[in-house]
Amino acid sequence: MTAFDPWSPAFVADPYPAYAALRDRGRAVRFEPTRQWLVPHHDDVSALLRDRRLGRTYQHRFSHEEFGRTPPPPEHEPFHVLNGNGLLDLEAPDHTRIRRLVSKAFTPRTVERLRPTVESLASRLADDLVADGGGDLLAQVAEPLPVAVIAEMLGIPPQDREPLRPWSAAICGMFELNPDEATAAAAVRASEEFSGYLRGLIAQRRARPGDDLVSALIAAHDGGETLTEQEMVSTCVLLLNAGHEATVNTTVNGWWTLFRHPEQLAALRARPGLLPTAVEELLRYDTPLQMFERWVLDDIELGGTVIPRGSEVALLFGSANHDPAHFTDPGRLDLAREDNPHVTFGAGIHYCLGAPLARVELLASFGALLRAAPGLRLVREPSWKPGYVIRGLTELLVEV
């Protein structure tokens, strides 16, 4: 078995045995290479996600020096300004103000209205894959669906969408553990280009508002609460990136899981009514976000270990989702699993804003492919991208 080692391809390919070993070792396991406390148990992950003594940032309360951290080098600033002004890396009161403004676009009711559009796009992509006799499920179905949906919601014109994926990938490189200088340089460059593009788009929408989220953010005046232009840019980048990265990986990791469980795949084909629980089970079984970090703003104690202010905890979603204390037979894929409190969408105030949209997209995408390609087969065993935190396959070659 490979021990917890986020830079080892063998660990990334199958982190679950290492998680079981971590759960046996304790509730908080120190990991020196990243100076983090690994938290592998479901109870603790779930509680700490909701705990206000932890935060996604510390800068609303402490300077880098007060918190015992080195400020990032000035040349990385474009990335940190972009990322630090996004909802996911803010705490109250800024988080409150911005989440209030964007939440309307992602309520279950708003998202429900998108369902027919999402379904017809998913069908078209699935039909195209079948017409081609197969191909790369990632590039031909999993990726174009959520990218088109979120770009459409934000009002990014189709001819501008091509750089979105490379920008997102470069920025997401910084969410891996101990990113190197080349990764940082690529993220900085992508941050500058992406921000520049969005500033141009915001200027256009200021002049000619449309029926899209960018225009809505410009127009938002909730009791005098508005977004600065930087917050608008950061929010758009977050929505675009978070709006597709995880969905792409859930779709592809999910199909790879199904191909490795042919009897379950056959059962799902025979009983399409299983799809809602199946999607939840695929979200649990192999979550696209394996680790989510929080800063410790005030001392906490976990299983007798005091974790002091200034520490970083790494909540292991993949491990929590396979914790036998919460899931019967967690290593078994059970597409009919009813009681499924997975933490794939997080919890607490940073609970995935896009969860309702992600569910609509996943149901549409899996549903369309199951219907259009009842004989879908794997062509060859896929390989994993090097990233551990955001974990996904490089491609998934299939034939019909």
Add this chain to the structure above:
Amino acid sequence: MTISSLLRIDRIACDGHGLCADLLPELITLDEWGYPVIPLSVVPHELERHARRAVAACPVLALRLDSTAHGVRRGG
């Protein structure tokens, strides 16, 4: 008599995410276990929109906004 809205929590469904308190700190606080406390459940008109959003944002649909007529004096 006026029509106003009342915030209600389904205590069985509530899972203590705390998003409601983050989105509507004017009316909702959290107890020491992270569950919402609503000292005053009548939503003032100027907070209605925020209240609706807090309701919509609840991951487990445990928060509700009920319209109610009030202004009629009850005993006591």
